Structures are given as structure tokens and as C-alpha cells.
Amino acid sequence: MLHTQISKTKPILQILHSSSLAAGRQCQGRLWSSLKDICDLLHIPFVAVCDDEDLLFQHVQFKAGQRVHTIGQAFDSLYIVHSGFLKTVLIDEYGNEQVLSFPMKGDILGVDGINSRLYSSEAVALSDCDLILLPFKKLTTLARTHVELENAIYDVLSRELVREQAMVGMLGALSAEARVARFLVTLSDRFASMGYSSKFFNLRMTRHEIGSYLGLTLETVSRTLSAFNEIGMIVVNQRTIEIKDLEALKNLRRLPPSRNRSKQSKEKLAAVAYPVQ
Amino acid sequence: MLHTQISKTKPILQILHSSSLAAGRQCQGRLWSSLKDICDLLHIPFVAVCDDEDLLFQHVQFKAGQRVHTIGQAFDSLYIVHSGFLKTVLIDEYGNEQVLSFPMKGDILGVDGINSRLYSSEAVALSDCDLILLPFKKLTTLARTHVELENAIYDVLSRELVREQAMVGMLGALSAEARVARFLVTLSDRFASMGYSSKFFNLRMTRHEIGSYLGLTLETVSRTLSAFNEIGMIVVNQRTIEIKDLEALKNLRRLPPSRNRSKQSKEKLAAVAYPVQ
DNA sequence: CGCGAGATTGACTCGGGTCAATAGTAGTGG
């Protein structure tokens, strides 16, 4: 199989399970992860805890389409994505979805529930998923005796905040083309860091979901992808993306950004979009 | 004085200092706050700590225009706004500012520095400010022995994240009018909760800064305020805002929101903007 | 094979960005 990620339906679970045996251990029908596994997953320097082998966190599985938590539901634990793809959404007073993120391996879920003790967003599995359950109480108690874990928690929360800020920056200042380009670059990076191909991958979400995430309509997303395809930066076919010119995607500049102080702003975007390299 | 907030120039410092004596205590030329003061400021149930009178946190003053911290600067402490107004900004690779927030009394600054140990945003005083310095090390050490403080920290971090998410939702889905309206409502609420008038206040930031914050141009902000003024929802005069119809501002609906599933979308915004009540 | 969800494209519209001229305000210094 050349597929860069776990895909489709039936065969998945087997792949999932067999591959996850590396990090987790089978135990009464479910999987368990140690603190070390979790730190690795979060890219946090491992904290040597004496009895860390005893500290196991249970895994939970969700099928594509299932909700991990909903808005207003009582908060009691965080989740770490062990495998699979999800989306988190906000739902406004008229029932419109606003996609906030597309969590995947190593991402954390549920942080928004800490302060009010209610989840303020909804997490939905886009594919079959294997999540590690982190009971918040257990976690904080543990952190009290293990300074490094405590730091890890602060780090993760802060990191989420910085990510969200970057998102605001993007929504506030980038053109549609730049947003889509950056979205692709980010995905590419994520896949690379998960050990998959950074050049060839499948989107796990619909155009509608991408649009919501980027503050655009699904038509604009579709058209922009087609345009990138047109000029050879990528090859799109439905959910399949092949990146042909990562640099061009990275260099896609914002349109002369309005509230820009600097005088330079003469170049047309069309030209900048795909520089003559 | 009927002024709803500290305003203008010279007399300020005196007002500032005399009013802050309530919560802080003068000490070798600076002010200090106890943990209780801080919890009150953050709207967090106070944690009775035996020796809390010994635990004092120093204040720092900044004049309008001064930077509290800059991007890339080494992180070592958080700040709580005791009085004054600030802005936090992100600066992109071309030097463009993106305003992230307008911190005021009770808000916390610097959270984005925790994970990388470098501030990832810049905080600038928009007026003379009095901030409480919270050395992060000291804070976390303290939290280790005082569970409630520990919870408070988690709460504050999570709260910031939720706020940022709401911002993303707004930027992703609301029209210019709705953004400006919501901005005014939020300010009104903030002022009310600080004990000032919610109906009559001065903006502390320029149109340019508001525009950046809302993902709009300064012209659009100006025009929208003028439009609200036109139909009598508010009275604007430069930086002075008087809110005449808070409900109308709150009810300003998003434009038929594109990625909206629901069929209802016939009503023109013009009509909805200022409902026939 | 036909159905339905998702994706693509085209034609049209308009919200809001761009450019530019004008006016109000504040701070400075003679």
C-alpha cells in the first residue's frame, strides 16, 4: 500500500491497532499508554517518573462521525489523539458551524472545558479514531508531584493559545489564496512530522469544512484549489492532494494588506502568486 | 467629575495612585498586591492562604506608548492589568501589525510566552498603566502548595483560549457591521464590569487598531460607526461613544452566513440591522 | 443502476478594500 495515511473503512482498525501496539499495550480489550508514550506524542521531553510503568492511561475508540464531546457537556478529561482525524467546531446561536481545528495525531482535545468545567466546543471524529483519555483530576494530581509534568501542562495550554492567535492573525490579514496555501503547507508539515508523505495526501474533511475553518465559502476553496492546480503548484483530485511546488505555496504573499504601513504594494498578486522563480 | 473613566493627561496619575491604594499598599515607592487582591481582580474565588499577607506582588508602571514586552523577548513573568489600557499585537514577516486584544483592568498578559519561554506577541500601553508583575516561577511554585491557585492558573489559561476561539468564530463568520457592533457591546460590558458607565465611554484605540483587531480596514470601521450613528443606535464623536440602543447592537445579525445550512436567508440586512423593534 | 453527498464551474452581485481629498485634534514652540 502506498497510501500515506490510514484510509477508508474496514481494514483500518486492524492497521490502527497493530500499529498502536508499539506505543500502547493491550489490556482487557482496550489500549493503555504510559506517561512516556504521552510525552512522546506531545513532543515533550520525557519526564522520568519512578513508577511510570504503573501510570497507564486508557484509550477510547470513536468511529467516523461520532462525537467525542459536545458543547455544554460536563468536562472531566482531556484527550490526546493517538490516531485518526477529527474536527472541533463552535456552534453559534443560529446553528451554524464554525470549524476551529482539525486535530490529528499528537493533538490535544478538550482544553476549552477546563475553565467553565463545560466543554465550549464540539469534537467530531472525521475518521475512526483512537484517543487517549486523560482524566483532568488525575492529571493535575500527578502534576503536583512531578514538576516536569506540571510544566508540560502549562506548555500545552500556552501552545494552544499561540496556535489560536496565529489563526486570528491569518483570518484577520490573509487573502483567500494565501489562506488556502497556508492550509496546505500546514497539512503538509503535519503529515511529515507524523511520518507520512508531505507531498501526497488525502484531505479528511469536506470543502465546506475547510471553508469554515478558513473563513471562506466552499466554492472559494474549491476554486482556489483548482487555480493552484491550473498553474501547476498542486494536483487536486477530489480529496487527493499532491504538492508539486511547496516553495511557491509558502511564498504566496498576502495581498497588499490594507492596514499596511509600508509603501511597497505595486506588484499584482497574480504575478506574486506564482513567482517566476 | 462625571467622566466614566480615567481620562486626559496630568491628573491621571494621582487618580490612579490614590484609587489603587485600596487594593495595593504603598511600599518603597511602588505598589504591592496580595494574592487576594489578584484573585479579586481575576474574578476568581479567593484562596485562603495562611500566610497570604506575606505574599506580595510588585506593581510596575508604564506610560502611554511604552512596550511591556516585545516579540521574542525572554519570558519570565505574567502581568495583570491593575489599571490602564493596552493592546497586544502580532507582527508578521512584513512588519504588519495584527491586533490581538485590548487588555484592560483584570486582564492577564504574557500567557503566550509560557510554552516557548519567549513572548510571541507584543504588549503596548495605550494609556498610562499600572500592572502587577507575576513572576511565573514564583507563581507555579506557589501553586504547588495551594491547589486553588493551581486551578486558578489552569482556569485563566483556558479562559484565554476560549476567548481566542470566540474571536476566530467572529472573524470567520460575521459581517463588518456585526463585528463592529459586537466590539461595542463587548466594550460596554467590560466597562460596566469595571464599574464605569456602559453607555458612555471613550475609545482608547485608533480606528486603525480597531480595524486590525476586527479584520477590517480603518475606513470600514469609521464608515460603520458613522452608519450606526446615522440610524441612532449610537452617537459617535471621534473617540467618544454613546450607546443609545444596546439591544439593537446586540441583535445585529450576521449576514445570511454563506456556509449556513438553514434556508431562512431572505431578509435584507438593512432591515435586520435596526429591527423595527 | 440510480440515489445522494460532495466537488466543480459559471454567471452575477455586492461588501468591503483601495485611493484620495478634506477636516478635526493635539502637541510644539515661537
Added chain:
DNA sequence: CCACTACTATTGACCCGAGTCAATCTCGCG
């Protein structure tokens, strides 16, 4: 006190990027 200067705010004219509406097209599935 008043000019001089530098911001900041307001407005108008224009236009383009992206949203809206709608007609196919594709693909997986029962």
C-alpha cells in the same frame, strides 16, 4: 495665544475579491 505640524477621523468614488445562486459532474453505496 496662535500658527505649524503630525496624527487621526471622515467621506466619496471606484473597483475587485469573494460570496451567492445554480447547473452539472463525480463517486461511492445500497
